[in-house]
Structure formats: structure tokens, C-alpha cells
Amino acid sequence: MQKFKVTFFPDNKSIVVEKDKTILSAAISAGVYVNSTCAGDGVCGRCKVILKSGKVSTQPNGMISAEEKKNNIYLGCLTNIHSDLEVEIPVSSRLNFDKLTPEELEERLGSLYSKVEDIQQVKAEFDDGLFKHSPFATKLYLELSQPTLNDSVSDLERLYRALRRFEEFPVIQTGLFNIRQLGELLRDSEWKVTVTLGKRNDTVEIVLIESADTTDKNFGFCFDIGTTTISGQLIDLNSKKILGTKATYNQQATFGSDVITRIVYAGQADGLEKLHEAVCNTMNQIIRELVLENNVDLNDANCIVCSGNTTMIHLLLSVDPVHIRKEPYVPTANFLPVLRAAEAGIKINPRGLLSCVPGVSSYVGGDTTAGVLSSAIYKKDKLSILIDIGTNGEIVLGNKDFLVACAASAGPAFEGSGVTSGMRASSGAIQKVSINKDDFSVKYSTIADKKPRGICGSGYIDLLGALLEAGIIDKSGKIKVEDKRIRQTETSKEFVVCFKEDSDAAADIVISEADIENLKRSKGAIYSATAILVKHLGLEFSSISEIFIAGGFGTYLDIEKSIKIGLLPDLERSKFSFIGNSALAGARQILLSNQAMVMANILASKITYFELSVDPGYMDEYSQALFFPHTDLAKFPSVKF
């Protein structure tokens, strides 16, 4: 088989591949991240590349315009390699990996989760007030009595005896690693050691034994592994302080934008391995940055708790998720044993432990359990709804007596992925927009007040509301006026939010009719799922006393605009609270308290899964929600334009 060298710019990464491979697959192999939401099926049209030199063959498709064709632009997944190539990945096809300075990161991330923290502090009973501080990994400093002829129990039993003076642990486990070094360690340290205990599947494990008193250095990580975004925090397990927070795109995004395309990709040769590597790389990158910025030794990071949807957790552990998408939709495991993080490829202390928050079903995962835990809706007398807006949206309705959950495939639009100028809620993201009704001039504000680089989820909600209010788009989302900001592209109309010269973006920041369609489907999926769930339980929206909105929207979500576009139901505004990343907050509670870990297990068993697609009214409800705010305006009495 003939082989050719393909070089990608601006990365300047090369790879040798066999003839006829696609440019997209070559890019993936070379570790060059290219946008692709359909995982190479030639459907999403996002993996456009510029051919600088070389011969290719390509399949006809409707996604490359005549103009693009002239400029040597090809769809990476449909273009086969016939010679050595030089390929440029244009900005529009690159994944928005944040390449910020540590200062920028600090600035952005310092604020990113502060809102969540404020909320957690206000609702104190959700967190520390409820769960006793007993972290996943606990350090105990022991001064052992030295052995004598009259007290010659073995080193290990001496250690156990001292531990049992602290607490009557029923089963203590120890690995050969610790036993092998025990004799020397105890004597070298003059019988003064610090033991790190980890909770492991209803037993207690001696994770580490160290000389002297190291109890002041005990750190852990909590993670929310989203389909599009991965967020992690470094926690001081003693003070319970969040030392830092990072979020970045899940590197798996190259292999498809939703869980279904990922599962399909996992079924291909090496697919599972590549997806596993991608999530590990993303997490290890966050871990590395967090320890470096906080001057923490990676060896002092002893544990990690991960929440994530069921597919993400399977991929993290290299467990084939294939059966999740086949009827009757059964995952391999919802409750996973505690493992050594190293077994999953996560680089903390080599003996550190990893726990995954238990999930409910194939489409309601541990992220939902963690959200229920941190929002505390499971404790309330009155009915609440938790809406977690992500690529897979989850809605939970219930109170202290019952909890029912469903899942809606919302797509990644609200996470700034799969939309022309989308970006994550990070520095330079437009998050607030207003448009002058008369001259269509735009005012916006960005996260960290930087020059705009793109639009994040909360910005899109504001923008849609503003476009509706200004009469620029109609209820179906079509642009219906003319202006210098409104342009006809080959495929659809677009509205310029910010011209290139006023931005830090590589092109004008725009919203196209296709973007609006995308966002409309996202908000329609969330709203209709919520509505069906309420109806399924024989309830009305009016019986709900509180609605918690969770998701990675940054510091800001405009409830008024969210209702105006029909994302949220039209209820009394005081019923809504935006609680930030509830899955991450729940994982942190579990990291910090064994009681929260126990509660998560109870909740995952208690939550009932409701499969939306079996409800005969679902498609109808969804279609009706594909308007702004809704086909049935009686459902949104307060919304006026």
C-alpha cells in the first residue's frame, strides 16, 4: 500500500498515512484537532480544510460552496489522500482550545465558578451543613509504640491497631506495595507516619504510608466530564477550599458532538482507545495546570471523584458503551467500583483512588445524581425541577418522596459548539446583548470585559431575545429585515453581532439562520422534555415551587430572556435559581464527605428514569416548541414583543 506524508498547518504536525485515507482521519491520527460533529459521516460540514499542495479526490456534497471550491477548500471527512499533502486547518474548523496565559486562566476561572460558590454558601444546608467532613482520602498521623520483646506484634498489625484506635474500621485493606516498604519506612521514620486512608467499595484501604506528619498536604480533584466540556477543581481536602477551577473542551469532540456519534466511533477499530485517550488527555491537562498554578505536588493528590453522563464514564474507564444505544439501552455499569486512578489513565498519585458518581440509566448518568445531590431537591417537601442544560440535557422532577428524571438530546449549541461564532463561557465571550430597535446597533458585554472572541451560551440566549425584541427574526427564527448587518451567504442569512475589526476573532462574529435553527432545536428539546415530564406525572407547571437551572453558562444567565425564547417555562421569576455546574458541585461534595458518597448511592437507586421517546405526545410537544417562544402562546402569557 502506498503511503503519503500529510502536514497540517498551522500546527506544523506531519503524519504518514496509507493512500485513500481521509484528511480527517489523518488529522485525528496526527493529533490535530478538527471540528466535526458527525464523526466523519459527511453530514455536519464542519471539518473544512484548505489544501495547500498535493492531490486528492473528493465526493460531491452540498456543503462546499463554489467560492470555497475555488479557494481549495475541501470537506476533510470526504476527501481522500492521493499524494503527499500540505493542509491548512482554518480557524473556523479548529476546536476552540483555550490557549490563554495562566493569568488569563486565573482571571477567567476565578470568576467562572464563584457564582456557584456563592449559591452554595447561601444554601449552606446543601453542603457542609448537611454532610460531615470526611473526605474520600483521609490522612491520619500516627505515633506508633515501638515494638519490644513483650509487644512484638508485626509491623502491619501494629499499624492496624493504631488505626483502630481512631475508628472501628470493619475491613482494612492493604496492597503488597505498602507492605513491602513498611518495615524500613516505620523504622526510618522512628515509628511516626502518616497513613492515607481511602474509602474503597465499603472497605477502607491504606492508600499510602508516609514518613512523619504530612497531614497538611492532602488534595483531591472533582470533575464533571461533559460530552462537550470537561470541568475540574483542585480541592484542599483539609480546609475544603477550592484552590482552582479549570474547564476546557473535551478532546473527544473531534470524534463527534454527541454521545451517539461517540458510541458509534467507539465501535470502530481503536475507537474506544482513542476516545479513552482523549478524555484522559483533557483531564490530565486540567490536573497538570491546576497543580502547577497552585504549587501542589501531584503526589499529594490522593483521590478524584468524577461525575459525567453514562457514556462519558464508560469511555473514561475504557468500557465499551455500545449497548447504551441499542434497545433496551443497558449500560455495562451504573455503579462502578472505586479504582486506582492510574487504572483509568488519570495521573495523580500513582496509588490515588478514583470514584465515579453512580448513574441512573444509560441516558441519566452520575452527573444528574450529583446535580440532585448538590441542588438538594431530594430533601424538599415541595416539588422542584432541576434542569441541567448540556449537550445532553437532563431534567429531574421530584421532592423528598420521589424523583423522576428524563434526558433530552439538546446538542452542544448552548456550550458554544456547532454554531458559527460559538465559544465556551470564557474570557472574551459575549454573554449579554441588546439591539437598538431602530438602527439595529448592538451593545454587548463580554466575560472579563475583553474584546469579543465569540458568543457563549448565555450570550446566545440574550442575542435571540434581542433579535426577537428588535423584530429582526420572526417566531420561526427567520431573518425578515434588511440591514448592513444582515447578509446573505451561500446557504443562509446571517446577522453580524460584531465586525472583525472590533473583535479579537478571526472573522466577523455572526449568528446565521442555521445557528438560530440549531439553538431553537436545543431550547425546544429542553423545554418539551420538561413539559412532558410534568405532564407524565399528572402535574401542571404551576404545581412546581422551584426550578434550578444548572449548566456551564459562566456567571450569568438571564432568566427573563430564557423564558422569552421559550427555553424555560413562563412561571413566576422568583421560582428560578441559576446554580451553575451542579454536577461538579455534587462531585465536590462526594469528594469531601463520605456521607455525600453514601447519599449519592441512595439517590442513584431512588431516581426513576422516564424514557421520553415512549411518550406518545413527545414529538408533538417538541414540534410545538420549535418556535419562539412556542406555537401555543397561551403557555407564555407574560411574553410580549
Place this chain on the structure above:
Amino acid sequence: MQKFKVTFFPDNKSIVVEKDKTILSAAISAGVYVNSTCAGDGVCGRCKVILKSGKVSTQPNGMISAEEKKNNIYLGCLTNIHSDLEVEIPVSSRLNFDKLTPEELEERLGSLYSKVEDIQQVKAEFDDGLFKHSPFATKLYLELSQPTLNDSVSDLERLYRALRRFEEFPVIQTGLFNIRQLGELLRDSEWKVTVTLGKRNDTVEIVLIESADTTDKNFGFCFDIGTTTISGQLIDLNSKKILGTKATYNQQATFGSDVITRIVYAGQADGLEKLHEAVCNTMNQIIRELVLENNVDLNDANCIVCSGNTTMIHLLLSVDPVHIRKEPYVPTANFLPVLRAAEAGIKINPRGLLSCVPGVSSYVGGDTTAGVLSSAIYKKDKLSILIDIGTNGEIVLGNKDFLVACAASAGPAFEGSGVTSGMRASSGAIQKVSINKDDFSVKYSTIADKKPRGICGSGYIDLLGALLEAGIIDKSGKIKVEDKRIRQTETSKEFVVCFKEDSDAAADIVISEADIENLKRSKGAIYSATAILVKHLGLEFSSISEIFIAGGFGTYLDIEKSIKIGLLPDLERSKFSFIGNSALAGARQILLSNQAMVMANILASKITYFELSVDPGYMDEYSQALFFPHTDLAKFPSVKF
């Protein structure tokens, strides 16, 4: 550094070593096994080698005779390499590794443990009658209900649910290995699987999951890891049948004949690793032969239980035993966690489990616990003594209320090691001897009625008795008559038991005054330890109602002669029972019953260790026992010559 090639014959193995290394260390590195009971300290004089060519330097020592010097014989441990060498290891310096045909092995070993089995069957309450059959690894065949939309619990929870219908296991553990293959395996096998459950540190672990019903194939091994001899059995865990038994010398013997020299050797560079490898190699060889002969697939061997003295168990697990020989004599661990056998280098199913019988102290190990278990002295109302005769002899005195144990360093003479014509109790070993008082003619019988190859422990006991009865040796063990069978060698007198031409041995089968001295010290150590233990507890021998003798003596031990030479106390003969390898029998009970495993833990905690050396009367008692039968003949009223 100059390097030289050393070639050993008859092995024809070569190795390149640095100048000035000793020949013994070169032999060890080359994997050539050379006798050495002092681990290279130049004391035991057993590592004599013949220099065929090359230059060496050697240290003067009293162990090489003028005759030997002339014949280019050197002490391997005191001779340094100065050029390429050719070295021959004479038969007298080789370790007696058995190189028998499978038929011979079968013949020998089939009978070797039959006596033990008979005893076990007679004393039924010791074994099956007491402990419920619940092997260390248990297989359960499950036909799982297939998942449906209404019953969509995950694969792992489905499996757990089915398991809990069998028994309410409190904690079930599963590794990532099994979870990763679970989804495919369940579907490929149409939800019919066999689960192998292993008992692991008070939890139950899913060791293996296999397609279809494989419950008929479930095997395990029990081992007794002795300082000199390692014995193993392959057990059908369903039928409880012993499929085969093997015993061979512990390959660690090259590094010293007793635990102290092994511990010293472990402290040298790579010493621990080499000792670990040697015990693994020996065990893996036994395992390999047993599965081959019984047509068992190694993958169906799921567990192994090992008894052994504390040092042997440390070395098996590569745990440094250094502190065992330093006051206050504390081992790293007496109670070891259940491990995967592969972690210790033992080759059964790669996920199979290994359990070590818990020990009491540095010098009373799991072999003693196992012996107490299988002899069942812990259940008796009346007082019993268990005497386990090995390189390290252990004596336990007690009943259902208390158990006290002590250890006596007896040396390997009764295991046929460290004595001129010694061999293990295997085919061709002289085990019964009588000598005509008038003409000193010798009658003997051998194991399996083969031509004699050497003398085993029970043979030496008979031989000593016969030499005393015939008046050939006096009470101090000196040869005091003249005969054609009696010769003066350079160092001592010897008595020819069997001339070379009547034997399968490489030389005349003899017993020398040095051998008799060795055996006398061994029997003296055992007897005096027993006597001191009885005295320490304020008892008389007459208060003991039963004495159990354990050890690898083959099928035969003459109690009368054992008393005559002063190995055993002079009590009513009906009080004595020879129970064979009680440590192996105990390990087998634990392998077959969880109740036995629990009991072993109780016993190891219950047995009190008594340190002989702290008793002011010990040295006196030992000196008095260095006669046949004893200095104080009043203690042996029935013994007459």
C-alpha cells in the same frame, strides 16, 4: 573492570562475571545450584568445586584436605576468579534436585501423602466433618434474565442481583478487567455465565466471569513452603479430591540452609529478588508438573493457599525479612491480605487469588497455625503436643483453652540435607535399617523398593537406633568399633550403610561421625525445646495425653527408635501419632473451607509465642540432650541397649 567467562560442568552453563567474583556467586548467577548451608560465609565447607582450567586465588581454610587440593578442589565461596574458568560441580556439591520420570514421580508421590490421607480420613472430625465445604474460589453458574425496557438495570447490577439470590454477600468487589469484558461476554453467552467468586479480605471478589457452565472445572493448590522442602497439592475444589502431590527441595537452599542465612542473604544486593525468584521457580515447577500430569488447564486453577514459616512467606511476597532476626524479632506482617497470585509471581490463572495462612510470630509461622488446625489439638479437652520436625522445628502445647508454641532451630538433617548421603523421602531413599550385632551386616528397605540412592530422615532415625543397638556408636555418637564397614576419612570416621556397587548412588552410602553430630544436634534441639515448653507451663510429660508428630518423613516414622535416640520423650507408645505434613493438610483445609480460613485467623491470634532463648534453663537442657538418648537416663526408663 576485567570480565571473565566461567563455564560450569556438567550443566554446561556459562556466565561472564567481573574479576575477583567468587566461583559460588558466579554459579548462583548462572543458575547452577551448588550446595551451601552457610550462604557463602566459608563455614559449612559444602560448596566444593573442581577447577578444570583457569586461574584463581583462594583463601586458606580447614575444609579442603591435602588430597583434595592436589585434585584441584576449591571451596567455591572462598575462591576468586582471575581468568576464564572451567569448573566442575562434583556430585557431592550438587543439590539433590529430583530428576525422575513422571511415572517415578507418580509412584513416589502417590504414596508419599497417602498416610496423611488415611489419618485424615480416620480422624474425620479434623477435616470435612468440621468445616463446611466452601472453597476459597467458588464457581456459580447463573442464567440471567435478559434486559428489557422494563428491566433495564445495568449488566453489572444484573449480575450482582443474581449473585445475591444465592447468598447475601455484604460487599462484592469487581475489577475493571471483568467490567470491561462484561457487556460482550453476557450477550455472546446469551446471559448464561459462570462466575468465580473468591474470598478476599472479608469481602467477596468476582475473580472471573466465563461463558456457559464451567462449574465442573474449579481447581486450587495448597502449598507448604518449608525452608528446605516445598510441597504442593492440586485439589479439585468440587470433589475435594487430591489430584496429585509433589515435593521438591526449595531452590533457595543455594542461598543458605536455614532462615537466618536466608535473611542475611536477602540483605545483599539483589538478594531478596533472588530468594523470591527461587521460591517462585520451585512452586511454579510443582504447579506445572501437577497440571500437566492431571490434564488440568492452568486457567482453571483459581486459587492457592500457602502455609510456611514467617521468613518463607516474606520471601514469597518479596517482603524484606530483615527485622525477623533483629531484636525484638518483629516481622512485617503475620496476617497478610489476600493477593492475586500473579502479584507474587505464582503462575495460575492470571486473576487467581493467593492466601497465606496467618502466622503467630517471627519464628512461629503459618505452617504452625495450619498444623494446629489440621491436628485439631485446639479442640481437645486434654493436653496435646504437636511437634513439627523441619529445618525450623515448631512445638505447640495446649488444648481447647490455650495454645503455646515455641521454635527450635533443628537444621535440615532430618530432611536429608546437610548430611553426607542424605536425601528427601522419595524413591530409593533408605527409610528402615537394621544392623546385625555380630557381623555388622546391614538390612534396609527403601521407598518404592528401589535400589538405594541415599538416606531420608526416617532412615537416619532407624540407622542411629540400629548403630546404638549394635554397639557401633556410643551415647555421644562416636564410632567405637572396627570393621570393614568402618573407615577413617581425613576428618572423621564413617560407617558404610551400602556400598556403591549395591546402590544407585554415585558413591558409597555412608554415615559419618560429622553426620551423627549433625543429627544429634537436630534431635537435641527438638527434644529440649519440647521439654522446656512443658516445664515452662509447670507441667510434666506425663500430663500430656497425645503427641502428634508432623513433618515430611514420607510414609514411615518409627516411634520406638525415635524415643531410643532421644528425639521424642519416653512415654506410652500409644500416645504418639505420626500425621505427616500437617502444615500442608491445614492449608488444604483452608483452601476447601472458608470456615477453616476463619478458624486459622482465630488460631493465629490465640497461639502464644514462647521465646526459648529467654528461658534460663534452655542451654542446659539442650546440652543434656546432646547424647543418645539423653545425659539423664532416668528420663528414658524404657530405653535399654
